[in-house]
Amino acid sequence: MVYITRKEHFNAAHKLENPEWSKEKNEEVFGKCANPNWHGHNYTVLVTVKGEPDPGTGFIVNLKHLSELIRKKITDKMDHKNLNLDVDFMLGVKPSTENVAIKIWEQLHEDISNLGCQLHCIKLLETENNSAEYYG
Amino acid sequence: MVYITRKEHFNAAHKLENPEWSKEKNEEVFGKCANPNWHGHNYTVLVTVKGEPDPGTGFIVNLKHLSELIRKKITDKMDHKNLNLDVDFMLGVKPSTENVAIKIWEQLHEDISNLGCQLHCIKLLETENNSAEYYG
Amino acid sequence: MVYITRKEHFNAAHKLENPEWSKEKNEEVFGKCANPNWHGHNYTVLVTVKGEPDPGTGFIVNLKHLSELIRKKITDKMDHKNLNLDVDFMLGVKPSTENVAIKIWEQLHEDISNLGCQLHCIKLLETENNSAEYYG
């Protein structure tokens, strides 16, 4: 079993708020992440898949195919978008780093199986200092 | 003459649009940067000052003072904010990388003179691949 | 289960020596790391915790709380200090990358449980090229 990781990027706006809470409680819990006029990040997503290398290619997956899949299902939908308002699979989801990683996993894992390997991990960096990992 | 650079960060939302243009022309010129619901970035700002080292300290400026100044005048106002809506010195300014660099210069250069050195350059990275430099 | 990682930094002096050995044996084993007048590093510590996202916040832990805990228990005690002389929980410990990672784990794991998640890994980078990981 070998693991291959492809790194991609998207730049997006978001805010963190619980609509069932008061403005004061949102600010207390989420701090400056609750700014009503949004803020944003350069997100980095690392998609790790696992499998056995194919004897004909040496690949567990053709990275051209994996990269195209990530573009179609993830970065075309999330890049230069608002994660709270613009992304179909994020609607109604609080866009914490944790939840964005989980949602990206859900968008990719079946299609990656169809490429002949298995999704192992989604790692999402929101900043240089904060990141989340989800293994399904 | 020696040059000292301090790196700081802020995460912000913005969009690029010319209010005098049609939606179509804005999209043609600014592409996905014109998304009406905003997008965002992890901005990195490098503030370079120049001067002669003080014999008593070896410093051209005490970086604690420079860092506090950048926090007060720049990152406290821009971090987790919307550059089009929330930042007093950006109101009415198109928040291109170029213009944000110029506006940061204008906010800092007098106060840096009061620290006993001179502002030399503002370098602003919007992404890993795109940056602007302004020398006044 | 989701994993969240927070990256922090501290700059410290240290040296490697076994007080039961001769100067010659210390130099043979530890090389330039045995320099009697110390040397130092910019250390980077990555604290990874695991848990289930809270439905109200989307967080497995509020990173503001985790970051404050790391500051109080680790970086306030280690930053701009001598790891052999100044840090209470390092006294009598050989400050190899391995041992520093273990000691940081011991300082944090109970308090992290009190934040409602579990410490998963301490990764400590001593240089760009050398790092240690400890999982308890």
Added chain:
Amino acid sequence: MVYITRKEHFNAAHKLENPEWSKEKNEEVFGKCANPNWHGHNYTVLVTVKGEPDPGTGFIVNLKHLSELIRKKITDKMDHKNLNLDVDFMLGVKPSTENVAIKIWEQLHEDISNLGCQLHCIKLLETENNSAEYYG
């Protein structure tokens, strides 16, 4: 159990092709990686070993010894070389990132056992965006 990682580098040429396939099929599958006149990369290899810290040193392995071993068995043979033509242990192997990681593992794991620890993982970065991991 603690894990220690040493990062090393080598710069090499290679191409991807299956000699049993037509030129057209090679181009279809491998794209620009099949360029007959070669291309190349700055490879980064991360060697992770695991073990218990020695009480006398605080080390699971002396990194000077591990680094010398990687130099002798890997980077002296691969740096500024052609992976298809010049490297004894790569002859007849398709030099995909996956296969290069596997072959580096095979070259190192016995010698690392002789250093008193165990090889845990070879991570190989071919570019900033593409990497492979192999755990034996």
Added chain:
Amino acid sequence: MVYITRKEHFNAAHKLENPEWSKEKNEEVFGKCANPNWHGHNYTVLVTVKGEPDPGTGFIVNLKHLSELIRKKITDKMDHKNLNLDVDFMLGVKPSTENVAIKIWEQLHEDISNLGCQLHCIKLLETENNSAEYYG
């Protein structure tokens, strides 16, 4: 005057040799860079242009146009190629970091003038540790 920098990448093979010299002299001068079977690098190129921001856009140049130009004139010709054999504007040129930077400048500076700004600097990184800058 503001400066804007766009970073792009290409991965290529090359070797350093002077065809008028003996094999021995080539090895003496160029060391392992003279390996007859080539080696390669992940090159990073930073293209810095200067100009006045346009009041309608805030841009000194639309980075979409600059990026397309760099792709057409530089990276489409150099990526996954052999710098000694495959690149029209490098034929007969010793592909040192210095010379590659000069040749990239020559390919770009007229077309960049046609975009309404001026080429200021080509910075080429051959490795993390070695880079060249050319200002025309």
Added chain:
Amino acid sequence: MVYITRKEHFNAAHKLENPEWSKEKNEEVFGKCANPNWHGHNYTVLVTVKGEPDPGTGFIVNLKHLSELIRKKITDKMDHKNLNLDVDFMLGVKPSTENVAIKIWEQLHEDISNLGCQLHCIKLLETENNSAEYYG
């Protein structure tokens, strides 16, 4: 004229203090950098030289020679050392980032002229966020 930059590293201990000042004034001015038991950094030094490429090599300087010079005059003397106590050319100098950059310039500029090019800039990074540049 082309500029070439070589990056090297050294890890060292230091402290900032003015021996003519009280302990209180030293702490007020230098803060935690005045810790009596030292602290340390992973320093990065970027040596930029300028010249005309030699037609026979394409080089303004053979980087093997430049790198050996930096090792002999700088990193062999500073790596795993105490900048206040162990380095001949730093004795009596306050080891601020500014002053260390100036002293490295003084150590190198004549020998670099003997390599057939000119020293242009010493850039010294003390941390990821703080750096100094000196141009003679």
